Amino acid sequence: MVKVGIVGASGYVGGEVLRLLLSHGQVEVVSATSRQYAGEYVFKTHPNLKGVTNLQFSADDPLKVASKADVVFLTVPHGLSCKITPKLVETGVRILDMSADFRLKDPHAYEKWYGFTHPAPDLLGKFVYGLPELHRSELKGAKYVAVPGCMSTAAIVSLAPLAKAGLVEKDVIVDAKIGSSGAGGKPSLSTHFSERFGVVRVYKPVAHRHTAEIEQELNYVSGKSVQVGMTAHAVNMVRGILTTSHVMTSSKPEVAMIWKAYRGMYKDEPFVRFIMDKKGLYKYPDPKIAIGSNFADVGFEVDPYVNRIVVFGAIDNLIKGAAGNGVQSMNLMFGFDEKEGLNFPALHPV
Amino acid sequence: MVKVGIVGASGYVGGEVLRLLLSHGQVEVVSATSRQYAGEYVFKTHPNLKGVTNLQFSADDPLKVASKADVVFLTVPHGLSCKITPKLVETGVRILDMSADFRLKDPHAYEKWYGFTHPAPDLLGKFVYGLPELHRSELKGAKYVAVPGCMSTAAIVSLAPLAKAGLVEKDVIVDAKIGSSGAGGKPSLSTHFSERFGVVRVYKPVAHRHTAEIEQELNYVSGKSVQVGMTAHAVNMVRGILTTSHVMTSSKPEVAMIWKAYRGMYKDEPFVRFIMDKKGLYKYPDPKIAIGSNFADVGFEVDPYVNRIVVFGAIDNLIKGAAGNGVQSMNLMFGFDEKEGLNFPALHPV
Amino acid sequence: MKTTCEVCSGAIEVPNDAIKGEIVSCPDCGTEYEVIEVKEGGVSLKPAEEVGEDWGE
Structure with a gap:
């Protein structure tokens, strides 16, 4: 059994990684750390895990965890991971970093999008972007993986086939709708129920950090430099993301060509579903039918009126948008069945 | 006191018109018709009106209502109004039509966007588009008013100043989020609570009918022909609309010019608020703080990265998006104070 | 006292007894x-x- 450690396991993402690993047949969780809750049962902060495990949070520091484990999930805030990771790399342990600190290849992008000078730019090249749909071969046997951002996952998976087929010619507008769990477990006025319920809150109208990843990956598949204008809204749900991407085309978009692009790239993808139907309630992707699963739901519609392709991506932001991508990448790292620990349907209704 | 009739008063919009008129100091509701609920107290279908009125739905046909009233609100489904209205026009009664049947000036647009040949094209020129922010002078003393669609109102009010100032050069993308009350009172599988709660449902990805009105009005203020690509999502709220419009510009957008355009057009507008702040929860328009009021909240952000202006419009879809525009237009029709019956703040929290 | 906002040319009402260092928005x-x-x-x-x-x- 592969030994796994989770550094910073008390947050929503850490808890989700723990939940998935506890039902994974090939791994054993040897340490789930939390400074704040060290010694407490994990189900104290992850009540859904009561009756599933009596594991307690450990007080191990990251290096201690590395000494016990074959692979470490680093679920610590942005800016902290890039201080811990270099020391972890020295121990030789494999790392799945859930933060943004090693997602971008270009160190200058960190100055531009995250406003800080990356302390370990030389390590950036060693991390594989943890999106199996685009980087499966590199993930096989990889040592270091940077797990993508949640909104980036929905946008990239839904747009990549078009980019690869050269159908993304101009700027792409990504209009994202996200649930509250994306903002984590720390309470504030903005998460106060009376102020958060029922909003359609524009929390990042421009310059969202995930733009950098979306551009990086769309450029990777298309070989061209694509520019993305993103606008993020917090809407009235806990889990879930829908990205609505508006791709302006120079000529009338051809449905057949678009299907060809999607089918060509995602024919055998275990976790990509085409949600396209002429009838019924779910004619296009909707987080409502993805929540609880590792599926990335993809759909599109053509608008011959203004030469536009409207592309939809729906995921559970904590699973495919975080812990699911992490476990899926880990499976590839160790040569497990890629669906191991992830092979469960969504919940409906939820 | 001006006598008012409401034809088709049992729906959400009819009920909202009734609610507003009952607190309007210059009018008296002489007939509120409903074939289905004739003879019943209005509070049977509009329970919020219990303790406010003991008015009963009447069985009057539209012509009977016209004989009793100085002005008639026609809150009947699209396609029905254009059969009733020509006969009503003959009686000389003033008409505020809440349906889409007389909003468009060009008869061919009805074939293109609504798929039917308009039975009374000659009447189209007689109806004023009921959006006071753009048509105040024409509404003064008008006899016939076509009240705008809800999403059109949010998009037009937020975009018009840019169009007027020539800042809308290319196609405009309107990414709308709307609450359930926009779909009316008739239950179906799509409004079944377990299937409707928590969705981000793409219900009209392209070719939304309101596109025709938005283009008509933006062309009216700009003198240029603007094309709109609209995508509509049903989100998890009952009242409320947020339109996020992406305006691509050929050069870097200038904040000062944009403010000048908005201030120039809306300086003294009684129901337009600029919702723009650097701090706090409500930095941009959000239906959460407009619901219950007749306000059209407007805001924007510039994206120098892809030369884009992101424009936001938030309204209560039943008030400013329907009944409120109707009553505001009626006030102008009869020379009342434009804020009469509409001068109440939004609810917060809601 | 009235003054004009540089960003949006809106009217800003500054209290008559405003003092140095005070923040107005x-x-x-x-x-x-x-x-x-x-x-x-x-x-x-x-x-x-x-x-x-x-x-x-």
């Missing part, structure tokens, strides 16, 4: 200004630096 666009000088019947302002807010993910 434009009601329309939320830009904050620091009162740097108060002379009879007039006041001069300079934009206060913006403190970024972290909205989480």
Whole structure:
């Protein structure tokens, strides 16, 4: 059994990684750390895990965890991971970093999008972007993986086939709708129920950090430099993301060509579903039918009126948008069945 | 006191018109018709009106209502109004039509966007588009008013100043989020609570009918022909609309010019608020703080990265998006104070 | 005292007893200004630096 450690396991993402690993047949969780809750049962902060495990949070520091484990999930805030990771790399342990600190290849992008000078730019090249749909071969046997951002996952998976087929010619507008769990477990006025319920809150109208990843990956598949204008809204749900991407085309978009692009790239993808139907309630992707699963739901519609392709991506932001991508990448790292620990349907209704 | 009739008063919009008129100091509701609920107290279908009125739905046909009233609100489904209205026009009664049947000036647009040949094209020129922010002078003393669609109102009010100032050069993308009350009172599988709660449902990805009105009005203020690509999502709220419009510009957008355009057009507008702040929860328009009021909240952000202006419009879809525009237009029709019956703040929290 | 916002040319109402260093903000666009000088019947302002807010993910 592969030994796994989770550094910073008390947050929503850490808890989700723990939940998935506890039902994974090939791994054993040897340490789930939390400074704040060290010694407490994990189900104290992850009540859904009561009756599933009596594991307690450990007080191990990251290096201690590395000494016990074959692979470490680093679920610590942005800016902290890039201080811990270099020391972890020295121990030789494999790392799945859930933060943004090693997602971008270009160190200058960190100055531009995250406003800080990356302390370990030389390590950036060693991390594989943890999106199996685009980087499966590199993930096989990889040592270091940077797990993508949640909104980036929905946008990239839904747009990549078009980019690869050269159908993304101009700027792409990504209009994202996200649930509250994306903002984590720390309470504030903005998460106060009376102020958060029922909003359609524009929390990042421009310059969202995930733009950098979306551009990086769309450029990777298309070989061209694509520019993305993103606008993020917090809407009235806990889990879930829908990205609505508006791709302006120079000529009338051809449905057949678009299907060809999607089918060509995602024919055998275990976790990509085409949600396209002429009838019924779910004619296009909707987080409502993805929540609880590792599926990335993809759909599109053509608008011959203004030469536009409207592309939809729906995921559970904590699973495919975080812990699911992490476990899926880990499976590839160790040569497990890629669906191991992830092979469960969504919940409906939820 | 001006006598008012409401034809088709049992729906959400009819009920909202009734609610507003009952607190309007210059009018008296002489007939509120409903074939289905004739003879019943209005509070049977509009329970919020219990303790406010003991008015009963009447069985009057539209012509009977016209004989009793100085002005008639026609809150009947699209396609029905254009059969009733020509006969009503003959009686000389003033008409505020809440349906889409007389909003468009060009008869061919009805074939293109609504798929039917308009039975009374000659009447189209007689109806004023009921959006006071753009048509105040024409509404003064008008006899016939076509009240705008809800999403059109949010998009037009937020975009018009840019169009007027020539800042809308290319196609405009309107990414709308709307609450359930926009779909009316008739239950179906799509409004079944377990299937409707928590969705981000793409219900009209392209070719939304309101596109025709938005283009008509933006062309009216700009003198240029603007094309709109609209995508509509049903989100998890009952009242409320947020339109996020992406305006691509050929050069870097200038904040000062944009403010000048908005201030120039809306300086003294009684129901337009600029919702723009650097701090706090409500930095941009959000239906959460407009619901219950007749306000059209407007805001924007510039994206120098892809030369884009992101424009936001938030309204209560039943008030400013329907009944409120109707009553505001009626006030102008009869020379009342434009804020009469509409001068109440939004609810917060809601 | 009335003055005009540099960003959106909105009208800013500065209290008559405003003192140096006081922060006033434009009601329309939320830009904050620091009162740097108060002379009879007039006041001069300079934009206060913006403190970024972290909205989480």
